[in-house]
Amino acid sequence: MPSFDEVLKEAGEFGRFQKRVFFLLSQTGITFSSLFASVVFLGRASDNFWCRIPGAAELSKRCGWTLEEERNFTVLPLHLGNKSSSGQCERLDIAWDDSVSCASPLAHYGNHSAGHLPLTTCHDNWVHEQPHSSLISEYNLVCGNAWMLDLSQAILSLGFLTGAFALGYAADRYGRILIYLLSCLGVGICGIIVAFAPNFTVFLIFRFLQGVFGKGTWMTCYVIVTEIVGSDQRIVGIVIQMFFTLGIMILPGIAYLIPTWQGIELAISLPNFLFLLYYWVVPESPRWLLTRKKGEKALKIMRNIAKHNGKFLSPHYSEITISNEEVSNPSFLDLVRTPQMRRCTLILMYAWFTSALIYQGLVMRLGIVGGNLYLDFFISGAVELPAAFLIIVTIDRIGRRLPFAISNIVAGIACLITAFLPEDIPWLKMTVAMLGRLSITIAFEVVYLVNSELYPTTLRNFGVSLCSSLCDLGGIIAPFLLFRLAAIWLELPLIIFSILAVVCGLLVLLLPETKGISLPETVEDVEQLS
DSSP states (O other): OOOHHHHHHHHOSSSHHHHHHHHHHHHHHHHHHHHHHTHHHHTOOOOOEEEOOTTHHHHHHHHTOOHHHHHHHHHHHHHHHOTTOOSSSEEESOOOOTTSOSSOTTGGGOTTOTTTSOEEEOOSOEEESSTTSSHHHHHTOOGGGTHHHHHHHHHHHHHHHHHHHHHHHHHHHHOHHHHHHHHHHHHHHHHHHHHTOSSHHHHHHHHHHHHHHHHHHHHHHHHHHHHTSOGGGTTHHHHHHHHHHHHHHHHHHHHHHOOSHHHHHHHHHTHHHHGGGGGGTSOOOHHHHHHTTOHHHHHHHHHHHHHHTTOOOOTTOSOOOOOOSOOOOOOHHHHHSSHHHHHHHHHHHHHHHHHHHHHHHHHHHHOOSSSOHHHHHHHHHHTTHHHHHHHHHHHHHHOSHHHHHHHHHHHHHHHHHHHHSOTTOHHHHHHHHHHHHHHHHHHHHHHHHHHHHSSOTTTHHHHHHHHHHHHHHHHHHHHHHHHHHHHHOTTHHHHHHHHHHHHHHHHGGGSOOOTTOOOOOSHHHHHTOO
16 A cells, blocks of 8 residues: 555645645634734724813713813813823822813812822723724723733733644644634634623633634644645745734734724634635645544545646555554643654754744844834834745755754844944844844744654644644743843843753754655654654
């Protein structure tokens, strides 16, 4: 009986069929990256708010004040009495009723009392000039509640983490395409509920679920693409990440055209419903079917692939070699039970954690150049495009390990140099820091490819999802690590990033080289890699 790779070679390793599936599934990268980075625009900060005095709404209606006039009566006396107060997080500790004059509501407190009126902290009576422009104005995430915006992003990352475990396991047990389609449905439904959430608690619950299903769409589409192409074409795993970057570049355009956060949320969520049409054009992974002892279904799909590629499978291909392993449900112990699998798992988990921590840390530290949020966010995404091109040029010529190691080490050295460059040559400091950003982006993209190539088909989706969950953990830790250490010394985070990156670069040299090697089908195949 021929092996799967022999049948795939005859059916076409990257023909018209695979190109179509690749293009269709790549669109998932656009929607996922929009979800990943959407908080930047959903939670746009604004200073156009103030704290309303109790009874001011009724008085304003009785007196016929405009919103600007009410603000002048509320905030201006407060500012005159206390130059440091903006009237946003505190207000005059008074209440207005029907006895208050419309012409001069503070008159009965005395002519010179503005600077001596008592103040109190504002808790829930804020007025926003653009009440539905962002999460901040919608749910009053200002002053003492400002930390709740960070909580919303942490909840999304927690959803990614949960999805990596739960849906990674489900995809290895129930099939790639089934979990992909259910995840797309889940992201779309949760996105609608998030957009119309009646309160912040409901918003957080479905933001978490959106993260769970979002991770399911991204990881599963990546694995499907990797499994239906030949070993020489697995570079598509890098190319598909260019669509992630494309989503980063498209997002500011969407936010610029749509003025409300609900509109932005719907714009990045509703396209997931279109992916449900893939049920009729994207088949189940034949590699996965073989591991589940479903050789006939796998062969039927292979014949369909050959037909679309303008080829014809030999009649003697009545069966395909399938795994001799017993069909079992994946578990973490399978990833660490044997020496080679254990080494790969531990190194890859560290590489995922380090890449995410440094990538997000550098983005937050560098900030966005200039003052135009939309343009600067677009440019920050465009910076990542050269990374994919560099990988495409080098990875099939010199292998996976060397670019993986060099990119980490260069990122570490760039961080270290940036930390000690003087502030009076900002162009050089920025250039070296951008080199670090480019290098860690290369490392981040290579780890996707290497991770999928080092796990057997029986454990691939679960293994990739489990290891990549450390990426989400790094994303949760990054802001706390950055800001806490920067409070001690501004450049201290760069020193930590440097150490982590260089150690990672050395560790990945211990991984097997997978250039030109067929994807392993069983744990025994992984153990034989050198």
